[in-house]
Amino acid sequence: MSRLFIAEKPSMGRAIAQGLEALGNKSRSADGCIHVGSDTVTWLFGHILEQYSPDEYDEKYKRWHIEDLPIVPSVWKLKVKPDAKKQYKIVSALAKEADEIIHAGDPDREGQLLVDELLAHIGVLKTKPVKRILLNALDVKSVQEALRHIRPNDEFVGLRNSALARSRADWLIGMNLSRIYTILARSAGYDSVVNVGRVKTPTMGLVVRREIEIRTFKPVTFFTPQVEFRHANGTFRAKWKAQEQDGVDEEGRILKKDLAEEILTSSSVPPAKIESVEQKKGTSPQRLPYSLSALQIDAGKIFSYSPQEVLDTQQALYEKKLTSYPRSDCDYLPENQLGDAAAILKNLAAADSSLERFIEKADLSIKSRAWNDKKISAHHAIVPTTVETKLSDLSEKEKNLYMLIAKSYIAQFYPAQEFLSTKVELSAGGEMFTASGKVILQQGWKSLYQNDAKKDDVENKEEQQSLPDMQQGDSVEFAGGKIVEGVTKPPARFTPATLLKAMKEIHKYVHDKELAASLKECSGIGTEATRAGMIDELEKRGFIKKAGKNFVPTEIASSMCRILPESLIYPDLTARWEDALDKIGKKEMSLADFGAQQKRFLDELLAGAKEAKIPPPRNLPLCPTCKKPLRRRKSKKGTWFWSCSGYPDCTKAFADERGKPGKEWTFTKK
Secondary structure (H helix, E strand, O other): OOEEEEEOOHHHHHHHHHHHHOOOOOEEEEOOEEEEOOEEEEEOOOOOEEEOOHHHHOHHHHOOOHHHOOOOOOOOOEEEOHHHHHHHHHHHHHHHHOOEEEEEOOOOHHHHHHHHHHHHHHOOOOOOOEEEOOOOOOOHHHHHHHHOOOEEHHHHHHHHHHHHHHHHHHHHHHHHHHHHHHHHHHHHOOOOOOOOOOOHHHHHHHHHHHHHHHHOOOOOEEEEEEEEEEEOOEEEEEEEOOOOOOOEOOOOOEOOHHHHHHHHHHHOOOOEEEEEEEEEEEEEOOOOOEOHHHHHHHHHHHHOOOHHHHHHHHHHHHHOOOEOOOOOOOOOEOHHHHHHHHHHHHHHHHHOHHHHHHHOOOOOOOOOOOEOHHHOOOOOOEOEOOOOOOHHHOOHHHHHHHHHHHHHHHHHHOOOEEEEEEEEEEEEOOEEEEEEEEEEEEOHHHHHHOOOOOHHHOOOHHHHOOOOOOOOOOEEEEEEEEEEEEEOOOOOOOOHHHHHHHHHOHHHOOOOHHHHHHHOOOOOOOOOOOHHHHHHHHHHOOOEEEEOOEEEEOHHHHHHHHHOOHHHHOOHHHHHHHHHHHHHHOOOOOHHHHHHHHHHHHHHHHHHHHOOOOOOOOOOOEOOOOOOEEEEEEOOOOOEEEEEOOOOOOOOEEEEEOOEEEEEEOOOOO
């Protein structure tokens, strides 16, 4: 029986061929494929099919008219990308000849879709047996393990439908809402296309709203009484226990200096005694290995790498077979991979001397919470493979990311951190004070990271102090104090890493706070594979820009947020859709139901757009006749001129003089 393996990329195709060769089969290369025994391995280049544009469905859509909206295909059509026609013919011919097809797309929803849609386009998805191989790493050992666990492709129909639903939702939003808001914006005096994206637009909205919060922020001065008390067993710090009263805000900050001084004075008046002592032993379990988002966030904080840099570098490590699949949204590991731990740790010890000293203390008998089959779907957390690594052969970025991944893996074989936390309440001069302390009983896995912590990442100083041994009813006395003046700070601008984190934790940023709770378990907006690209595209298209390490919105982005309704610039709607996509992936919602839902949403959004009153651009010159905004436009000859946005009712036009309206043109209405 002949089998055809269809990989998502050439590198994956070569890895599968090597895995088949290692089983004792001879291989020979051909145009666009590799024959190994009776099997053939071929590959794609990601999506080699693309959706029709509106005018390919109907030529009337070449011109943008509001009355033609909504554009909703009755039958969705795909076409072969121009640069992929040769490979399409190769794969198509091989698929028609094969007895069985093995789907070898990446183990995520897009990887599932891009092979399935091709098989459907060729016409063999339902006429030939199709199976699925899930490759989480490209080394020979991992490929051979995957070859032993090939599954029916039908098990992944939910994953495919989730990607298909996402693709169609993006098309509907992009094609329809970009058209209507561009038409409306141009009539208001704007001259650029208003690009609306289901994920990009609310992501841009996060940056715009954060900038507004910063610019409208009014700092508040507050005063904190810092007090030290002396117990027979030692001295400790305490803070005033906030009470509702005049001069104290909702956050418990004291806004009146004289009130803070009164509290400080009261704290020095005896008697003072311990009212309660609460002690608890606690543990901090081993940190989980990395998902892509977690890796992008940490690498952004530690090395200032952009999310796209992390993804590209991690892809390179994956193709070098040194780490597992990079676009993973999972931070757990399959239990059967525990057997690889000894080999992986041995390789890590040989790769770097700093890792060797940690591995000497690793305990392979420890099974952390990361090893959990119930948390695994198509892929698992990013970990080192069993392939030996020479750090000297890696670029600086590759080495830095490899070391992060290696440490997170080693941490699974260290005990949990153990600590004793103490909370004390005491009374003094009619006021109540609290003190907290924490004593580390066993560092455990956190010993791997002791030298990595930055000063601003350290735990709160109140939590760091070691409290003296105290009992309820013990007497203490005032040992000193002072008033520390502070000023509230505006929220921080987004960095690439924190913007990506906001996309993942989108429930924190929705407008409808009741929705936040239901979306807490949602996977955010975008996917592990697309978030970095979304942020990169917003920057390349000029909607956001860097100010140092931070993002600020451009004038275009601010204008778009004045034009577009809240339903598009807040993430609520998109977050709901992402939640629905998750349900489709789990087969809890059908593709048809989601499509009908999208159509209703689209109709509502278009109806709202038609009623929208778009404010004109700021400082835009007005037509001297009708007072409507003038628009700067380019003629067919390539020269700039200004015309009234009220055309055809008003035909005023002017020459362009250094970017401003100049001499009036004679312009005849046809």
